[in-house]
Amino acid sequence: MESGEPHMSLSARKFCIGCGFGVLLIALPFLVKDYPLHLINISGIWIILALSVGLLQGYVGEISMGHAAFYGIGAYASVLLTMKGGLSFWFSLPLSALVTTFFGFLIGLVSLRLRGPYFAICTLGFGEIIRLLFVNWREMSGGPDGVTGIPAPHPIYLPFGGTLAFGSKRANYYLIYGLVALTIGVMYRIIHSRTGKAFMALREDHTYAESIGINVMRYKRLAFTVSTFFAGIGGCLYAHYEHFISPYSFTTGQSFDLVIMVIVGGMGTLIGPVIGAILLTLVPELLHAIKDYRMVIYGMMLMLVIIYLPHGLVGVWQAMRNSFSKSSRV
Amino acid sequence: MLIQQLANGIVLGSTYGLMAIGLTILFGILNIINLAHGEIYMLGAFVAYFLVVLWGVNFFFALVVATLAMGLVGVVAERLVFRPLRDKDEINYFIVSVGLLTFLENLGLLFWGPEPRSMALPQASQTIRIGEVIITVQRLYTVLIAVGVIIGLHFFIKHSRMGKAMRAMEQDREAALTVGVEIDEVSSFTFFLGSALAGTAGALMGSLFIVNPVMGFGPLLKAFVIVIFGGLGSVLGAIVGGLILGMTEVLASSYISSAYQDAFAFLILILVLSFKPTGLFGKR
Numbered sequence: 001m002e003s004g005e006p007h008m009s010l011s012a013r014k015f016c017i018g019c020g021f022g023v024l025l026i027a028l029p030f031l032v033k034d035y036p037l038h039l040i041n042i043s044g045i046w047i048i049l050a051l052s053v054g055l056l057q058g059y060v061g062e063i064s065m066g067h068a069a070f071y072g073i074g075a076y077a078s079v080l081l082t083m084k085g086g087l088s089f090w091f092s093l094p095l096s097a098l099v100t101t102f103f104g105f106l107i108g109l110v111s112l113r114l115r116g117p118y119f120a121i122c123t124l125g126f127g128e129i130i131r132l133l134f135v136n137w138r139e140m141s142g143g144p145d146g147v148t149g150i151p152a153p154h155p156i157y158l159p160f161g162g163t164l165a166f167g168s169k170r171a172n173y174y175l176i177y178g179l180v181a182l183t184i185g186v187m188y189r190i191i192h193s194r195t196g197k198a199f200m201a202l203r204e205d206h207t208y209a210e211s212i213g214i215n216v217m218r219y220k221r222l223a224f225t226v227s228t229f230f231a232g233i234g235g236c237l238y239a240h241y242e243h244f245i246s247p248y249s250f251t252t253g254q255s256f257d258l259v260i261m262v263i264v265g266g267m268g269t270l271i272g273p274v275i276g277a278i279l280l281t282l283v284p285e286l287l288h289a290i291k292d293y294r295m296v297i298y299g300m301m302l303m304l305v306i307i308y309l310p311h312g313l314v315g316v317w318q319a320m321r322n323s324f325s326k327s328s329r330v
Numbered sequence: 331m332l333i334q335q336l337a338n339g340i341v342l343g344s345t346y347g348l349m350a351i352g353l354t355i356l357f358g359i360l361n362i363i364n365l366a367h368g369e370i371y372m373l374g375a376f377v378a379y380f381l382v383v384l385w386g387v388n389f390f391f392a393l394v395v396a397t398l399a400m401g402l403v404g405v406v407a408e409r410l411v412f413r414p415l416r417d418k419d420e421i422n423y424f425i426v427s428v429g430l431l432t433f434l435e436n437l438g439l440l441f442w443g444p445e446p447r448s449m450a451l452p453q454a455s456q457t458i459r460i461g462e463v464i465i466t467v468q469r470l471y472t473v474l475i476a477v478g479v480i481i482g483l484h485f486f487i488k489h490s491r492m493g494k495a496m497r498a499m500e501q502d503r504e505a506a507l508t509v510g511v512e513i514d515e516v517s518s519f520t521f522f523l524g525s526a527l528a529g530t531a532g533a534l535m536g537s538l539f540i541v542n543p544v545m546g547f548g549p550l551l552k553a554f555v556i557v558i559f560g561g562l563g564s565v566l567g568a569i570v571g572g573l574i575l576g577m578t579e580v581l582a583s584s585y586i587s588s589a590y591q592d593a594f595a596f597l598i599l600i601l602v603l604s605f606k607p608t609g610l611f612g613k614r
Contacts, residue, residue, distance in 0.1 A: 063425070110604050117363045117424045121554055122603050125596040128551065136589040252547070256428055263425060296440060299433025306426045307414045 025177065029170040036286075037169045043281035044176035045238050047274050048183050050261040052230035054273035055187055057262050059196065060223045061203035062112075063120045065255050066127025070228045072134055072250030074100040074235025079147050079245065080140070089153040089166075089240055097232035104228025105221070112220045115206070127252055134247035146246025150239050172241055179237065183230050187270055190226065199223055203268075260302045266314025275313055335580050337463045341538070343576025344476035348531035349553040350560070350568035351483065352524035358563025359500045359520045362412055362423045366430035367528050368550025370407075372438060372543060374400045374529030375536030382449050382537075389451055389537060393475070396533040397526045404525025405518050413517065431547075438543030446540035454537060472534045479530060480569060483523075487565075492519050500563065548592065555599040561609030571609075 029037055053067050078096035081087045087095070111122040134141045141147070153166035153175060166172055190196050198219045201209040210216050239245050257280065265276025284294040309316055349371060356362045374396040381392035411430055415422045453467040460470075487493035495516050498506035507513060535549065556575050560567020575595060583591040602609060 063421070065428075110600060114603055114607060116421050118558075118603060118607060120424060121363075121558070122600060124551070125555075125599045125603075129593050129596045129600075132590060132593045253432075256432060259425070259428060260432070292440065295436035296433055299429045299431070299436060302429030303411055303426050303433065306422055306429065307411070310418070310422075 029173045034169055037173060039282055039285050041169060041172055041176050041241060043278050044180050045234050045241070046261065046277040046281045047180050048230055048234040050258055050273035050277040051183050051187055051270065052227045052234065053258040054262040054267070055227045056223055057259065058267040058269065058272065059191060059199040059203060060220060062115065063259060064123045065120045065252065065259065066123035067231055067258050068250045068252065068254035069127040069130035070100050070104055070231035071235040071254070072130065073103050074232030075239040075245045076134065076141055078236035078239050079150055082151060089151070093233065093236050096236040097229050100232025100235065101225055101229045105225055108221050108224040112217065112224060124252060127255055131247055131251055134250060141247070144247060146244060148244050150243045150245065152243065153240050176237055176241070179233060184270060191270070195219065195222065257298065260298050264301055264305050264312055266312030269314050272312050272314045333462050334464065335584055336577060337465055339577035339580040340573065341469045341473055342580060343573035344473050345531045345535050346549065346552050346556055346576055347569045347572025348476055348479060348527050349549050350556040350572050351480070351565055352527035353553045354557045354563055354565060354568045355520060356524045357557070359496050360517055361420050363427065365424065365427040365550065366407065366434060367553065368546030369431055369434035370400050370403060370525045370528040371532035371549055372546035373403060373434065374532030375541045375545060376442065378533035378536055379447060379449055379541045382451065393530065393533045397529045400529025401522040401526035404521040408517055408521035435543055435546065442543055444542060444544065446542045448540055449537050451537055468537055472538060475534060479527070496520060552595050555595045558599060559602050559609055564609070567609055
């Protein structure tokens with residue numbers, strides 16, 4: 001606060017770094033080959049899912065161990081809406097997310113009355129029931145073989161001629177990362193609003209939050225509903241990007257992966273789940289040597305992070321920065 | 331027919347009960363919800379499998395070895411994974427156990443592959459007739475062993491010094507510590523006991539059905555259902571809950587739908603959690 005000058009240049013530097021980063025993100029599909037781009041797209045979907053779990057886990061303090069079910073509901077709902085209902089992807093995207101939200105609301109009515117491990121186990125139970133429905137309700141879900149031939153997002157015809165087609169990986173990159181940006185934007189707005197403050201009050205102390213007049217159930221329901229909405233978006237994107245879904249993509253194992261992403265990245269931040277999702281989806285693919293040991297390493301990582309780095313990688317970064325700025329001040 | 335089904339239900343229920351007792355004493359005494367309990371069960375089954383199939387060891391001896399080995403695995407897990415988190419929020423135990431579950435299950439897949447294996451014990455195909463019920467000899471052994479273990483456990487917890495220390499910890503942690511109960515000792519021992527029970531259950535179920543690295547997750551979830559149904563921390567609840575779940579599954583799969591056999595367990599879970607979260611015999 002002594003002089004504004006160095007502060008300004010710092011923020012200008014930040015701005016430049018931000019712009020450079022933005023340009024890099026936009027140019028990225030032209031810089032990498034097809035297969036890496038595919039992996040980047042997949043990891044974009046996981047970013048949305050991890051953010052969805054992270055909102056609950058990091059800000060409300062409740063761990064959902066059944067989020068893969070909502071991811072699956074989004075995917076199956078969109079498959080039904082587009083393939084049986086004949087809707088365009090662009091209508092099906094919000095609709096399937098709303099269908100997911102509806103199920104999220106219902107499941108939230110029951111599960112949100114519980115807290116901590118009880119809530120986690122209850123969501124796990126719902127996740128398993130929904131997975132069993134995907135496997136056994138053949139008329140609706142295609143059974144264990146899944147559904148093939150899911151159409152890519154339909155092309156958009158621009159008013160003055162020209163079309164935006166979504167057959168290519170490149171086009172899907174912009175679609176997926178556009179929605180990643182939207183997710184981050186919406187969550188940022190929520191977290192930095194009064195609602196977000198209420199969430200965090202719940203996380204710190206339920207009784208205290210209630211005593212200062214926060215309607216605990218209402219805010220928990222709101223958080224769960226928003227979270228399942230984005231899980232639905234992720235599911236819908238996944239179905240239309242991969243053109244194939246089966247119940248094996250939506251198991252409790254995947255729910256655990258999401259929890260691991262959030263914790264390894266860093267709970268209670270927005271960047272944490274993003275880092276966690278990228279780290280856990282991209283790195284094992286890029287380092288082929290560890291691909292087979294991927295899940296073993298995930299499990300190991302989760303244990304080490306919980307024991308030694310409770311704030312995840314973001315916490316490590318912050319600690320490093322703090323110690324750096326302290327030493328530079330001296 | 332009905333009596334036959336009930337007998338099958340008791341076989342299932344008694345092994346579920348063993349799993350559930352292990353899970354429930356960990357919670358009751360140490361406040362730890364251990365999701366990796368099912369992986370200990372899986373490892374117990376593999377130890378028994380390797381002893382029986384590769385080394386031709388007698389099944390009962392293999393069962394004892396599997397039980398003790400899993401007790402030791404439990405002690406190591408407590409020391410390395412759970413003890414460092416003792417003074418932190420209890421939800422951390424739960425999360426770290428997800429890590430342990432993922433780690434052990436995938437380590438198993440890496441070493442042994444996903445294909446199902448069978449111990450192919452001769453007594454698993456011999457049948458015996460008791461009144462109207464026809465049951466394989468191995469299933470009869472399973473029930474008898476489970477009942478024997480449960481009775482033994484009861485006397486141990488009632489009368490031994492360690493059993494008393496465990497009960498003291500369960501009733502009032504602070505008071506137990508002030509009268510000189512060693513928390514490290516009780517923690518290690520509780521993990522030994524709980525994991526040993528999972529090892530017994532795994533070896534028994536492995537002898538009846540198949541052995542593979544993903545076999546632990548289903549029984550873990552069922553043990554959870556039982557423990558929550560019976561009341562977290564209640565041993566009696568775990569036994570009663572185990573029998574009820576075993577019967578429900580057998581009856582529901584033969585009279586309603588076998589495809590949704592597992593769904594009934596979760597339905598019970600959700601109903602209990604919604605209407606009576608403390609369970610049948612729970613205190614809190």
